[in-house]
Structure formats: C-alpha cells, structure tokens
Amino acid sequence: MEVENMYITLKTCVNGDPSESNLELTSTRLSLKIEEGSKDMIVKNLYVSIDPYQINRMKKYSSSQGTITFATQLVPREKIDAFGVGRVVVSSNPDFKKDDLVKGVLGWEEYSIVQPGSIISKIATTEFPLSYNLGVLGTSGLTAYSGLYEICKPKKGEKVFVSAASGSVGNLVGQFAKLSGCYVVGCAGSKKKVDMLKDKLGFDDAFNYKEEPDLKSALKRYFPEGIDIYFDNVGAEMLDAAVANMNLLGRVAACGVIAEYTDEGKRAAPNMLDVIYKRITIRGFLTYDHHDKHAGFISSISDHLRQGRIHVLEDISYGLENVPSAFAGLFRGDNIGKKIVKLADPREGIL
Amino acid sequence: MEVENMYITLKTCVNGDPSESNLELTSTRLSLKIEEGSKDMIVKNLYVSIDPYQINRMKKYSSSQGTITFATQLVPREKIDAFGVGRVVVSSNPDFKKDDLVKGVLGWEEYSIVQPGSIISKIATTEFPLSYNLGVLGTSGLTAYSGLYEICKPKKGEKVFVSAASGSVGNLVGQFAKLSGCYVVGCAGSKKKVDMLKDKLGFDDAFNYKEEPDLKSALKRYFPEGIDIYFDNVGAEMLDAAVANMNLLGRVAACGVIAEYTDEGKRAAPNMLDVIYKRITIRGFLTYDHHDKHAGFISSISDHLRQGRIHVLEDISYGLENVPSAFAGLFRGDNIGKKIVKLADPREGIL
Numbered sequence: 003m004e005v006e007n008m009y010i011t012l013k014t015c016v017n018g019d020p021s022e023s024n025l026e027l028t029s030t031r032l033s034l035k036i037e038e039g040s041k042d043m044i045v046k047n048l049y050v051s052i053d054p055y056q057i058n059r060m061k062k063y064s065s066s067q068g069t070i071t072f073a074t075q076l077v078p079r080e081k082i083d084a085f086g087v088g089r090v091v092v093s094s095n096p097d098f099k100k101d102d103l104v105k106g107v108l109g110w111e112e113y114s115i116v117q118p119g120s121i122i123s124k125i126a127t128t129e130f131p132l133s134y135n136l137g138v139l140g141t142s143g144l145t146a147y148s149g150l151y152e153i154c155k156p157k158k159g160e161k162v163f164v165s166a167a168s169g170s171v172g173n174l175v176g177q178f179a180k181l182s183g184c185y186v187v188g189c190a191g192s193k194k195k196v197d198m199l200k201d202k203l204g205f206d207d208a209f210n211y212k213e214e215p216d217l218k219s220a221l222k223r224y225f226p227e228g229i230d231i232y233f234d235n236v237g238a239e240m241l242d243a244a245v246a247n248m249n250l251l252g253r254v255a256a257c258g259v260i261a262e263y264t265d266e267g268k269r270a271a272p273n274m275l276d277v278i279y280k281r282i283t284i285r286g287f288l289t290y291d292h293h294d295k296h297a298g299f300i301s302s303i304s305d306h307l308r309q310g311r312i313h314v315l316e317d318i319s320y321g322l323e324n325v326p327s328a329f330a331g332l333f334r335g336d337n338i339g340k341k342i343v344k345l346a347d348p349r350e351g352i353l
Numbered sequence: 354m355e356v357e358n359m360y361i362t363l364k365t366c367v368n369g370d371p372s373e374s375n376l377e378l379t380s381t382r383l384s385l386k387i388e389e390g391s392k393d394m395i396v397k398n399l400y401v402s403i404d405p406y407q408i409n410r411m412k413k414y415s416s417s418q419g420t421i422t423f424a425t426q427l428v429p430r431e432k433i434d435a436f437g438v439g440r441v442v443v444s445s446n447p448d449f450k451k452d453d454l455v456k457g458v459l460g461w462e463e464y465s466i467v468q469p470g471s472i473i474s475k476i477a478t479t480e481f482p483l484s485y486n487l488g489v490l491g492t493s494g495l496t497a498y499s500g501l502y503e504i505c506k507p508k509k510g511e512k513v514f515v516s517a518a519s520g521s522v523g524n525l526v527g528q529f530a531k532l533s534g535c536y537v538v539g540c541a542g543s544k545k546k547v548d549m550l551k552d553k554l555g556f557d558d559a560f561n562y563k564e565e566p567d568l569k570s571a572l573k574r575y576f577p578e579g580i581d582i583y584f585d586n587v588g589a590e591m592l593d594a595a596v597a598n599m600n601l602l603g604r605v606a607a608c609g610v611i612a613e614y615t616d617e618g619k620r621a622a623p624n625m626l627d628v629i630y631k632r633i634t635i636r637g638f639l640t641y642d643h644h645d646k647h648a649g650f651i652s653s654i655s656d657h658l659r660q661g662r663i664h665v666l667e668d669i670s671y672g673l674e675n676v677p678s679a680f681a682g683l684f685r686g687d688n689i690g691k692k693i694v695k696l697a698d699p700r701e702g703i704l
Contacts, residue, residue, distance in 0.1 A: 058626065066630040069601065073630055237625045250420065259625040271620035274588045274610040275409065277637035279417040279424055284635040286628035 007032035009111030010325045012076045016060040019264045019333050024060065025326035028079075032113055036094040041118040043093035047108050048348050049318075051085035051136040052328045052341040053170070057263050070290060072107075082110045087125070087135045089348070098124070103348070105135040110325050112345060126300075130307060132348050137170060137340030138314050139303060141289055145257060146174035147299045148292035150182075153255040153285050154231040158183035161225055163244055166235035167208060168195040170340035171257060173315050175233045176205050181311060184231070187224045189240070191335040198338065203313055217243035231255075237262045237270045245272035248282055256286040264333055315339020358383040360462030361676045363427045367411040370615045370684050375411065376677035379430075383464055387445040392469040394444035398459050399699050402436035402487040403679045403692040404521070408614050421641060423458075433461045438476070438486045440699065449475070454699070456486040461676050463696060477651075481658060483699050488521060488691030489665050490654060492640055496608060497525035498650045499643035501533075504606040504636050505582040509534035512576055514595055517586035518559060519546040521691035522608060524666050526584045527556050532662060535582070538575045540591070542686040549689065554664055568594035579603075587612045588621045596623035599633055607637040615684055666690020 006029050013026040036042050058064040059076045067075045076082055086108030090098050095118055098104065106122030108114040116122055125135055137143060149171070150156060162179040166172045167188025176199065179186045188199045189211045199208035207224055214220035221229065221243050228249035234241050237259025244254065262268045276282065306312045317337040319328045325343050332341060357380050364377040387393050409415040410427045418426045427433055437459030441449050446469055449455065457473030459465040467473055476486055488494060500522070501507060513530040517523045518539025527550065530537045539550045540562045550559035558575055565571035572580065572594050579600035585592050588610025595605065613619045627633065657663045668688040670679045676694050683692060 064626060065597065065624060066626045069630040241625070246416065256625055256629050258629065262625060269622035270625055271622035273416060274592070274607055274613060274621055274637070275415060275417045277635065278607050278609065278639065279420040279637070281637050281639060281642060283637070284628065286625070286630070286632050286634070288630065288632060291632060 003034045004031050005034060005113065006030075007111060007113045008322050009081050009109065010322065011080060011082065012060055012078045014078070015062045016057055017062070020057055020060065020330050022326040022330050025329065027323050027326075032115075034092055034113075036092055041095045043095045043098050043116050044091045045086075045088035045104060045108055045114045045116055045122075046091050046346060047086045047088040047112060047114055048344065048346050049087040049133050049136055050108065050110055050322075050325070050343050050345060051141065052325065052332060052337075052343060053085070053141075054258060054260050054263065054332050056082070056084065056329065057333070070288070072288075072290065083107050084110050085136055085141050086114070087132050088114065098122075103128070103132065105140060110322070110343075112322060127304075129304070133316055133318065133340075133342050133344070134307075134314065136342055137316055138174060138307070138312065139300060142170040142340055143174055143303055144292060144296060144299050145289040146171045146178060147303070148289055148295055149233060149255040149257050149287055150175050150178050150231075152292060152295070153287050154233065154253045156182050156184050156231055160184050160230035161227060161249075162186045162231045162233065163221065163225065163229045164188045164233045164235070165211075165240050165244075166190070166258070166260060167199055167205065168315070168338050169235060170315075170337075172233070172235050173199070173203060173339055174312070177203055177312050179231075179233075180204050180206075181306065195335075195338060203315075211240065218246050221247040228252075233257060234259070236260050238268050239270075241270035242272050245276050245282060245284075248276065248280055250280050252280060252282045254282065254284040256284055260333070316342060318342045318344050320344050354385045355382050356385060356464065357381075358462060358464045359673050360432050360460065361673065362431060362433065363411055363429045365429070366413045367408055368413070371408055371411065371681050373677040373681050376680065378674050378677075383466075385443055385464075387443055392446045394446045394449050394467050395442045396439035396455060396459055396465045396467055396473075397442050398437045398439040398463060398465060398696050400438040400484050400487055401459065401461055401673075401676065401694050401696060402492065403676065403683060403688075403694060404436070404492075405609060405611050405614065405683050407433070407435065407680065408684070421639070423639075423641065434458050435461050436487055436492050437465070438483050439465065449473075454479070454483065456491060461673070461694075463673060478655075480655070484667055484669065484691075484693055484695070485658075485665065487693055488667055489525060489658070489663065490651060493521040493691055494525055494654055495643060495647060495650050496640040497522045497529055498654070499640055499646055500584060500606040500608050500638055501526050501529050501582075503643060503646070504638050505584065505604045507533050507535050507582055511535050511581040512578060512600070513537045513582045513584065514572065514576065514580045515539045515584045515586070516562075516591050516595075517541070517609070517611060518550055518556065519666070519689050520586060521666075521688075523584070523586050524550070524554060524690055525663070528554055528663050530582075530584075531555050531557075532657065546686075546689060554666075562591065569597050572598040582606075584608060585610070589613055589619050590621070592621035593623050596627050596633060596635075599627065599631055601631050603631060603633045605633065605635040607635055611684070667693060669693045669695050671695050 103125040232244040238261040454476040583595040589612040
C-alpha cells in the first residue's frame with residue numbers, strides 16, 4: 003500500500019530571524035511495505051516537537067553543526083528530523099510491533115521511516131496525555147531536570163534565576179526549583195507571561211526583560227542577596243548581567259542562547275574577573291548526555307504530575323502545514339510553554 | 354628595640370597599565386617588642402611575591418574587591434599585604450618561636466606584624482631554596498596544581514593549551530601536564546620565552562601570540578585535533594579562540610585574565626553555541642579554595658624536584674625599592690617565571 007507523505011523541508015537557509023518562508027510543505031509517495039531483509043519500521047506521527055535549536059541546523063554555517071547528530075546541517079529540500087510521538091504502522095524491527103506508541107527522533111512529516119539503532123522508545127504508559135512525551139515527560143522535561151539537578155545542583159534556599167521562563171524548558175526549571183525549596187525568579191517577554199509565572203506556576207517573582215533598560219540593575223533588584231544558580235536559555239546581555247549578580251560558587255547551566263541564534267554578532271561577554279573571584283562555573287550541556295537519568299526522571303516527574311505539583315504548559319497547533327509558523331513563532335515569543343504541532347488524533351483508527 | 358621599617362604603599366590608584374609611579378617606598382618606626390597580652394609576632398621578610406592579581410586591588414573599583422580577603426581594595430598610603438617568606442624575629446604566638454622560617458601572608462615591607470589566625474605556616478624543610486616557597490612550592494605551584502588537577506582533570510594523551518605559559522603559574526601547568534602524559538602547547542610574548550618553553554621546559558610546541566594576527570587560526574594550526582583543556586591566564590580574545598578550537602567535553606580553568614586587568618573594556622566573548630554543543634565547562638577558581646590539597650601537592654612536587662623532573666623558573670630582583678618596577682614589569686612581560694623580590698639574605702645573622 004502506498005500513501006501520500008507530506009513533509010516540511012528547508013527552502014532557504016535562515017539568516018537572522020526565521021520566517022515561514024524559509025520552510026515549505028511538500029510531499030512524496032511512500033510505500034507502507036518494509037523491504038525484505040530490512041529492520042526498519044514506519045511510524046505514523048501524531049505530535050511533533052517544535053524546538054528553537056533547529057534554527058542552528060538551518061543556517062549556512064554554525065559551529066554547532068559539526069558536533070552531534072541532532073545538530074547536523076539541514077539539506078534544503080530534504081526531510082527534517084525532529085522529536086515526535088507516533089504509532090507504529092508496520093514494523094520489521096523485532097523490538098516494535100504494529101500499533102505500539104513510540105517517542106523519539108521522528109520528523110516534521112506525516113510518516114517516518116525509523117531505522118534500527120535510532121533514538122526511539124516505546125511509550126510505557128498512557129496515564130498522561132501523549133503530548134506530554136514531548137514536553138514535561140520528554141526532551142524538554144529531561145533538559146530542565148538534568149540541567150537543574152546535574153549541572154546546577156540546587157540546595158534548599160538557594161536563589162535561582164531562569165531566563166525564557168515561560169518557554170518549554172524554562173517553566174519546568176522554575177517549577178522543579180520551587181519543588182526543591184529554592185527562591186525562583188524568571189524573566190519573560192510579556193506581561194501575560196510574567197503574570198502566569200507568578201500566579202499560576204508559583205514563581206516567587208518574575209519580570210518582563212523588555213521593560214528593563216538595565217538588566218544588571220534589574221537582577222540586583224530581584225536578587226538583593228545575589229544569584230546562586232542561573233539557568234540560561236538566552237545568552238547575550240542576560241548572561242553578563244546574571245554573572246555580575248552571582249554569589250560565590252555560583253553555577254550557570256548554559257542550555258540555550260536564543261538571543262544569539264538570530265544574530266551572529268550578539269555575544270555574551272561576562273566579566274571574567276567575576277567568574278574567577280566568585281569561582282563561578284559556566285557549563286554547557288545537552289540532554290543527549292543525560293539519557294541515563296531518564297528512568298529516575300520519568301518516575302519523579304510522573305509522581306509530581308499525579309500529585310498536581312506541576313502545571314503543564316502546552317501550546318499546540320494543528321496540522322503539518324502549521325509547522326513553519328509554529329517554528330518562526332518561537333523567535334517572536336508567540337508560544338507559552340512547550341510548542342507542539344499535532345498531526346493526527348491518537349484515538350482515530352489509523353491504518 | 355626600634356627599627357626603621359621600609360614598606361611599599363599605593364600612591365595613586367591604577368587605571369590601565371600600572372607604572373612604577375603608582376607605588377611608593379616609604380618608612381615608619383617599628384618597635385620590635387610585642388605588647389603585653391597580644392599574641393602577635395614580628396617577621397623579618399626575606400622574599401616577597403610579585404603577582405598580577407594585586408592590580409585589581411589597586412583600582413578605584415573592581416568587582417573582585419568585594420569577594421575575599423586577598424582581593425580587598427588597597428588604601429593609598431597604607432601597607433600592602435602580599436605573600437612572602439620570612440624569619441620570626443620575636444613571637445608571642447605559642448605556635449611560632451624566634452628564628453622559625455615562615456611562609457604566608459606578609460607584605461611588601463621589611464618587617465610584618467603577623468596576628469594570630471593569619472594565613473602563615475612554618476616552612477617544614479630547607480631541602481630546597483627558600484624562594485621556592487613562593488613559586489613552585491608556594492601559591493603559584495598550588496594554583497597550577499589545583500587548577501590543572503581539580504578543575505581540568507587531565508587524562509593521558511589529552512591536548513592542553515596554556516596561555517602566559519612562561520609566567521609563574523603557566524610554566525608549571527605545562528610541566529605538570531607533560532608529567533601527566535598530555536600534549537602541551539603554550540603561548541608567550543617573545544621568541545626567547547617561546548624557545549625556552551620548547552627547549553628547556555619540554556613543551557611539545559609553543560608560539561608567540563604577538564605574531565599571530567588570527568588566534569583562532571593559530572590554535573587550529575597548533576591543535577589540529579582540537580584542545581581538551583585550556584588553562585587560561587589571559588582571557589579576552591585568547592579565551593574566545595580556545596573555546597572555538599575546543600573538543601567535546603572541553604574544560605577551561607579560568608585562573609587569570611591579565612589581558613583584561615589593564616583594560617576594562619576588553620572582554621572575552623566566547624561563542625556560547627560552542628560552549629553548549631561541545632558541553633564545555635568554564636570554571637573560575639582561586640587557590641584559596643584548595644588549601645586542603647596542600648600536603649599532597651608539597652609531597653608530589655618535592656618528589657618531582659628531587660628527581661629533576663621540573664625546571665624551576667625564578668626571576669628575582671633585589672631590594673624593596675625594586676618592588677614597583679618588578680610589579681609594573683609583570684604587565685610589560687618582563688618576567689620569565691615566578692617574579693620575586695629578595696629583601697634580605699636568609700643566611701645573614703639577623704637581629
């Protein structure tokens with residue numbers, strides 16, 4: 003049997019802010035039969051993840067492109083791999099069978115061919131909405147969890163600052179830090195987001211960075227006793243201001259630098275005298291290195307979810323054709339929480 | 354009994370490069386009698402240490418000044434505490450007696466009054482020249498040792514880059530790293546220094562940074578397989594270039610940023626995309642935090658010295674009046690190895 007497989011492709015490399023026109027919806031015919039001798043499987047994608055890091059793969063050049071699989075440069079006109087949740091349609095892989103629900107590296111497409119050895123796993127429980135497997139119980143959650151607990155090692159009472167705090171990772175970092183007894187302040191780019199951080203997510207305080215002409219003074223105001231931990235999702239001036247306000251033995255988890263993604267010339271330039279004299283650690287990390295914490299993470303976060311201790315923030319668009327606007331929207335600050343595009347209803351009988 | 358105690362004082366705050374005229378030699382009368390009830394002792398200083406970090410104490414403002422004792426702002430006209438080696442002249446401290454040789458926080462002066470609780474200890478052995486207690490067996494040595502082994506954790510075969518490699522700390526970092534089986538390249542500011550690193554200290558390679566218009570390309574040439582460890586003594590563009598050339602899981606020990614000390618506007622601005630995707634750790638440190646490693650350090654380095662596995666580089670001036678030129682000279686690159694000013698001969702019968 004053959005189907006029409008719609009997919010998103012890179013039309014032109016991104017330079018600066020991405021726009022919808024950098025991406026294009028196209029399609030190809032796909033046979034739903036696995037070739038003899040192959041151990042591939044075909045997955046019908048239900049939800050796909052929309053993440054800022056993809057922009058670095060869309061550039062003509064980024065130093066990130068030579069590092070790991072997820073960071074390879076995207077080839078115009080080809081398919082774009084991305085995290086997703088789907089249902090197995092047909093499988094020659096002995097570890098998976100038809101109708102298994104899976105999460106892992108799929109693609110911005112309706113169907114993905116998954117080769118053996120790919121980063122993919124069965125979804126163990128449907129206790130929670132399937133989409134959670136991309137956010138709070140997926141890569142965003144594990145990023146927040148491993149970044150906070152492995153890199154920052156928070157102690158009760160420590161002062162934690164999170165940037166892009168209403169984003170997919172930031173909102174969870176703040177909530178996890180609160181559950182660990184920290185004092186947490188986040189920044190975001192609108193009043194609506196700031197209010198939500200304070201009123202709904204339980205942040206101790208929050209501010210709109212766009213209304214702060216001097217970030218260093220702003221952080222001094224929000225952290226009169228200094229910052230112990232900075233979970234950095236933005237880079238640039240915010241990192242400089244955080245380092246200037248850090249306490250002795252402060253820790254910075256460098257998770258993302260969205261303010262630098264769209265402007266090559268924009269660079270953080272933290273005062274190294276502060277880094278030395280305050281013995282600050284700035285550490286870059288990728289969830290990729292922390293999959294060994296996956297079981298502990300799932301168990302811990304599932305428990306928090308059952309007890310209602312974590313608010314799940316999802317921002318879901320519908321239909322593959324909306325991937326370009328969902329992606330470009332990340333850089334306009336459109337999303338609140340995890341940005342996901344839903345492609346098909348899990349409850350629908352599918353193939 | 355009373356003596357004339359000559360000392361160096363800050364005449365005017367330093368702004369930019371320090372010059373001899375920022376410092377001044379002066380003197381005061383000092384009674385060599387300890388007041389009743391006090392547990393002070395008086396030390397005749399034999400050698401004093403000349404270190405770049407003192408410049409940050411001489412500025413009108415530096416963010417380092419609020420951090421630890423050693424970093425407090427110097428008050429014009431007052432004495433300047435500094436590491437030194439001396440001999441106890443008179444003591445009411447039960448832990449020290451007349452003629453004990455001591456090392457620790459003394460001052461740029463002929464005699465220091467040392468209060469109980471000060472950072473001072475007896476010199477356990479005179480197996481090595483006394484001056485070694487300021488360099489290879491002193492703070493410079495412990496800085497190199499703790500920075501390399503605690504912060505960078507070198508593995509055999511790893512590629513190590515050291516800046517200011519002919520300086521007091523840098524030359525030891527390179528030699529220690531060689532002893533740990535690493536590939537070591539250093540940079541320095543003259544042909545003479547570069548030749549010495551290669552010919553005398555056993556560095557695998559070295560280069561004159563002043564002859565490299567593009568530091569990023571230079572490091573690419575010297576490290577075709579990338580840098581695993583960067584021991585940073587200079588900051589600014591060199592840190593940027595090192596980060597650009599680092600391998601996955603690279604480590605930067607931020608020990609000093611001499612290139613930034615004299616120019617407030619000069620800042621390192623490493624590409625944070627590299628820091629994240631290559632999971633680089635940049636960690637500031639001070640020897641201050643690593644005094645618990647002192648015994649192991651002394652034992653290990655003494656053994657290396659006995660076996661002739663470490664070359665000791667000392668650059669000694671004579672007489673307190675030469676402290677200002679010795680200090681200003683650090684920033685002109687005058688010194689090779691540990692800069693010390695000798696004030697009195699340990700063999701002379703003194704008081």
